[in-house]
Amino acid sequence: MSTTPPVLAAELALAWSDIQRHHPELPDLAAPESLIGESSSACGTELSFERLLHEAVHGIAAARGIRDTSRAGRYHNRRFLAIADELGLDHAEEPHPSSGFSLVVLRPETRRLYRPTIDRLAKALRAHTAATATDTSKSFRGPAARHGSSGGGVRVKAVCGCGRNVRVVPSVLAQAPIVCGACKEPFRIPEAAGAA
Known part of the structure; x- marks a missing residue:
């Protein structure tokens, strides 16, 4: 693995x-x-x-x-x-x-x-x-690092139905749903950030 x-x-x-x-x-x-x-x-x-x-x-x-x-x-x-x-x-x-x-x-x-x-x-x-x-727990840095910017806003974790997560600017997620390829559920920003 x-x-x-x-x-x-x-x-x-x-x-x-x-x-x-x-x-x-x-x-x-x-x-x-x-x-x-x-x-x-x-x-x-x-x-x-x-x-x-x-x-x-x-x-x-x-x-x-x-x-x-x-x-x-x-x-x-x-x-x-x-x-x-x-x-x-x-x-x-x-x-x-x-x-x-x-x-x-x-x-x-x-x-x-x-x-x-x-x-x-x-x-x-x-x-x-x-x-x-x-x-x-795995976290990788992606193309946003190439641009030297978070792409216009602070990225937060959004989670789908099967537990996968992505980092996304909330305004981008508000434009249209981002759907998980595995479970076909939209990624959502958790209401309460209980985990550190």
Whole structure:
């Protein structure tokens, strides 16, 4: 059980290398562990290959010296969108009022190109989820650390029906429910913070 995080980190690094084969200017992933656990609502709330490709867009923007976000990393601008297009990601026609063009999805041809990588990473993610589902004491730092900000507010713990938890800014949770992929219940902020 204790070996799962290093295995997942290794799979993330391997998937990143697969992206680098198609986009050589993408810098190395310094800390794969930073993508596990807590997530930035602007960059995606669930770890997947699609989110990894989203993070690769940020990596290429950084390598090119392009400012692809504003508002402490929450708003993804048209420069982000242009690089996302290069990496095979589709997007909505109009930007979201608070996160811009952050909601990108894999094109079918991109999904075909990376199918073995997607399958391998999904298997590692399932194993990681199974190994850590009963251990709620684990806490990881995620993409918010990259932006040097909590993303516009103090993050608090929200819990779903099966006991999994995420850190979220209350105003983000108020915009729309965030639903647990395991139990399909929405995450809610506990009324009384009894636990320290």
